[in-house]
Amino acid sequence: MALALQTxxxxxxxxxxxxxxxxxxxGGGTLVVRAANEGDVSVSGLIRSTEPxxxxxxxxxxxxxxxxxxxxxxxxxxxxxxxxxKTARAVGGPAIRNMATVGGNLFAPAPYGDFAxxxxxxxxxxxxxxxxxxxxxxxxxxxxxxxxxxxxGFTLPPxxxxxxxKVSRVKPKGVSVLSIATVLQQAPDGTVSSARIALGCMxxxxxxxxxxxxxxxxxxxxxxxxxxxxxxxxxxxxxxxxPIASAWYRNExxxxxxxxxxxx
Amino acid sequence: xxxxxxxxxxxxxxxxxxxxxxxxxxxxxxxxxGDTSPKGGCHQGSCGACSVIIDGELxxxxxxxxxxxxxxxxxxxxxxxxxxxxxxxQRAFLDTFATQCGFCTPGxxxxxxxxxxxxxxxxxxxxxxxxxxxxxxxxxxEPIIQAVLTVARSNSQNAA
Numbered sequence: 001m002a003l004a005l006q007t008x009x010x011x012x013x014x015x016x017x018x019x020x021x022x023x024x025x026x027g028g029g030t031l032v033v034r035a036a037n038e039g040d041v042s043v044s045g046l047i048r049s050t051e052p053x054x055x056x057x058x059x060x061x062x063x064x065x066x067x068x069x070x071x072x073x074x075x076x077x078x079x080x081x082x083x084x085x086k087t088a089r090a091v092g093g094p095a096i097r098n099m100a101t102v103g104g105n106l107f108a109p110a111p112y113g114d115f116a117x118x119x120x121x122x123x124x125x126x127x128x129x130x131x132x133x134x135x136x137x138x139x140x141x142x143x144x145x146x147x148x149x150x151x152x153g154f155t156l157p158p159x160x161x162x163x164x165x166k167v168s169r170v171k172p173k174g175v176s177v178l179s180i181a182t183v184l185q186q187a188p189d190g191t192v193s194s195a196r197i198a199l200g201c202m203x204x205x206x207x208x209x210x211x212x213x214x215x216x217x218x219x220x221x222x223x224x225x226x227x228x229x230x231x232x233x234x235x236x237x238x239x240x241x242x243p244i245a246s247a248w249y250r251n252e253x254x255x256x257x258x259x260x261x262x263x264x
Numbered sequence: 265x266x267x268x269x270x271x272x273x274x275x276x277x278x279x280x281x282x283x284x285x286x287x288x289x290x291x292x293x294x295x296x297x298g299d300t301s302p303k304g305g306c307h308q309g310s311c312g313a314c315s316v317i318i319d320g321e322l323x324x325x326x327x328x329x330x331x332x333x334x335x336x337x338x339x340x341x342x343x344x345x346x347x348x349x350x351x352x353x354q355r356a357f358l359d360t361f362a363t364q365c366g367f368c369t370p371g372x373x374x375x376x377x378x379x380x381x382x383x384x385x386x387x388x389x390x391x392x393x394x395x396x397x398x399x400x401x402x403x404x405x406e407p408i409i410q411a412v413l414t415v416a417r418s419n420s421q422n423a424a
Contacts, residue, residue, distance in 0.1 A: 034308050
């Protein structure tokens with residue numbers, strides 16, 4: 001492998017270096033070094049920044065900001081991020097979790113990127129030196145993104161408001177057949193007053209199940225209540241086909257797993 | 265391509281090498297320093313055969329660039345035995361027939377060592393979770409799990 005690694009103390013300097021053709025940003029290495037090992041000749045140089053803010057987690061007043069270089073393992077063990085611990089532990093095995101970063105997960109192609117599915121459900125914002133971008137917009141345009149992600153931010157949902165499910169064939173850890181994250185709010189009468197549902201593997205990147213979200217509004221979380229949402233779960237999706245599962249299979253099982261998650 | 269200097273502590277010994285920028289730690293360990301205990305399996309982060317411990321954390325040396333380890337403390341399976349006496353995990357892997365072809369064994373042992381360093385008496389589920397990033401195509405995993413639990417039980421008895 002003939003890759004030149006350049007390390008910069010600041011994100012600003014790293015961003016400037018990243019303008020050179022053929023350069024990629026190095027986070028934990030689980031995507032870009034893997035690509036280089038696989039023979040991706042489009043990668044000729046690696047850039048990284050050691051700016052301390054990239055590795056910090058700040059939780060205050062229900063608001064969370066996670067630096068882009070924070071690893072899945074650091075999230076899983078953080079005392080104030082218990083809500084996301086299960087999601088972080090769903091990423092890879094222990095060694096991968098010690099390396100894989102939040103920033104990298106935003107760029108992970110399906111069937112990877114389970115943590116980004118959770119961030120999409122949480123309506124996170126993605127920060128770069130150019131400002132903040134809603135995660136849905138960021139994910140849609142990520143292929144053309146050149147600015148280094150510095151952090152993600154979101155509001156912690158109320159207790160029990162966030163749910164996450166990763167479906168894989170290999171236990172305890174395997175690549176996703178699909179993953180689902182939901183953030184639901186219920187009115188005093190128990191009906192759903194707001195819903196965000198994010199799906200992994202149902203496109204080449206995390207997407208929202210917008211039709212299912214609308215179908216849940218005003219409904220109770222019962223088998224009958226969620227039936228319209230399950231019927232609409234696959235609307236607008238374009239699942240990947242890979243050695244884990246075909247697009248047809250993913251579409252077939254999505255309503256089953258979404259139903260289990262909503263009724264859990 | 266310009267060489268870059270890298271210094272780290274490997275199994276208690278100071279090592280200094282010049283490597284090509286972008287060289288993986290796996291390549292540096294095996295081909296520059298001569299520690300062939302980490303194995304190059306998939307080079308994709310999927311098999312765990314290259315697992316080493318860096319500053320107390322399990323990492324994949326095939327996806328780690330050597331120059332990012334400057335100043336680090338690295339442990340590999342080759343540093344576990346003491347004056348020819350096998351580490352308890354190595355002994356247990358032999359005693360429970362947890363090694364067949366042996367290719368996954370160094371990675372399995374390092375994954376197990378990290379677990380036992382932090383959790384001396386783990387449950388079976390914790391052992392399975394700790395080994396979940398390491399693939400074995402020979403044993404069916406059960407003897408490996410038993411090897412780790414054997415050492416855990418021994419730890420527990422010694423602590424009592």
